[in-house]
Amino acid sequence: MRPRRGLDPGSVWAQRLRQLEQQLRAKEERIVVLETENAALHLKLAEYQGLAGRSTNEVLQLYAARGGQQKLQRSSLVTQLHRAIKRLKQDLKSLHSFALELSKEFRRQSKTCLYQVLAAVQGVQLQNEAMQMFQIKAFDLEQSLQEVTERYEKEKQKRRALHNSLVELRGNIRVHCRIRPLLPFDDAAGHLISQDRQRNFSEKVAYAADDETVLVKCNRPGHASINKTFQFERVYNDSESQDAVFADVAPLLTSLLDGYNVCIMAYGQTGSGKTYTMLGPQVEGNFAFTIEDESELGIIPRATQEVFRLISEKPPGSYWVEVSVVEVYNNEIFDLLAKDSYGKVFSIKRDVVTTREGKSDVPLLTHETVENASEFLHLVKKGLQLRVRHPTLVHAHSSRSHLVVTLTITTIVFGDNFGTSWEDEQASQRLNKDVSCTFPQKTRDSKSASSSGTSSPVQVEATEKIKQVKTRLQLVDLAGSECVGMSGVTGAALRETSFINRSLSALADVLGAIAEQRSHVPYRNSKLTHLLQDSVGGDAKLLVMLCISPGQKYLTESMQSLGFGTRARQVQRGQAKKKNFPMPSKAK
């Protein structure tokens, strides 16, 4: 350091020295303080070190104490574990022995099962062998059954043919029986029937046991149930179609063209299916007769079609067909094809008379000539619109009259070998009187046989012997017999019912008299029997189509109808008489 100008250098240096001395003293004091602090810190350090030493010992002691405790705990755990293990071992042991037992049992049972399975397998094998043997036997049996069935069918056909021949020879009335299905209205009961009887009403009690046997379960309240059987030429079950019914009727139509009179008559209680069988189903009380629904057509439309088919196979012009439609209502005969002066069809009363030859005849009855089945159906439909029908509790469209549709077939026969029946004679006389050598052209509204003509003119030599032979197909839909209580009719309908029942019992009386070969047959007791006299008692082939309602409700009426059919079968009228025809085909 250099002294500044004007100042004494010695004092500067002295000052400087003092300053330094002061600084030195301060430093020394500071050192002393620091040394003191240092000593104090040392002391504290020593103190803390002592403390740390003690703490370490304590920690060590604590560690040592904890280790002991843990040891203790571990040893008690070990003991517990030991115990548990011991128990487990015991359990294991018992499980093991149980498992051993089980496996032993299992093996024992498996063995038993195995034996059983083996036995079953052997059994099955034996059964299979037996089954195979049975199958072979069954096959053999089936074959023999088929052979027997075929033989049976052949024998049955032979028997039927023989039976038919016998029926022909004895002039028996053939009886076919049709059991209709149960229908919804069978559930409804007449109002006079007690409630507890209504329950079983719809139960079916009449069955076709086979195609010749009717089985009726007669379980009347308070009586033991009895099964009764009735045999007929043919029995139709409730599923048999109109086709099946007609198939058995068709051969009679061949007979018709071969020269036999034929009558097919439906008999049964109200609602049993007579009109359905004879005409077909009614739609709201009208007959459809539509050819589109041919499967439902009844015997009358089918028979007409068949007659015209058979005629179409004959020489043209040699046959012509007339139709008459009458109803017997309240014991009066009504002509349903009569026309008023305007040509409108209306019902007119006619009478039935017995001719000198003992035949029945309805004078002035309208006979319309028809050329085909459609014309015939058109006329019948018109006539049916006039037929009396009323609803009853049993049947909504019940016919209250007997309907008789007659087809008269006139055949022109040339030759010497003529028969001498009354109809033939009359026809012949008419022909010889009216036309000596030419048959007149058919007129549309020709009435009665006297004004009928051939469908085409036939020229014949005046010298040649000509004869008309008439055969008649009568198709009868009888009114239904009925129990007044069940049909619930009153007033005029009750009167109708009593006429219906009386005429049907007159029919039964007539059959009874013929069956017993009584000298007097009471044909004239009713207009119905008088009208049908020639068919029922004469030489016609007569088929009664018995119609049966299958329900319990109609049991009494069904039994009555079956009784009627059985009695009818017993009637022997002598062989049906055939009109003289030049070239007969085989009669059925």
Ligand SMILES: Nc1ncnc2c1ncn2[C@@H]1O[C@H](COP(=O)(O)OP(=O)(O)OP(=O)(O)O)[C@@H](O)[C@H]1O
């Ligand atoms: N075989 C059948 N299959 C189906 N329905 C049938 C059969 N027979 C009858 N019916 C039905 O039963 C009802 C009564 O039949 P239908 O009119 O022919 O009785 P009915 O004996 O002529 O009675 P009624 O004497 O009172 O005139 C009709 O509705 C008819 O369609």
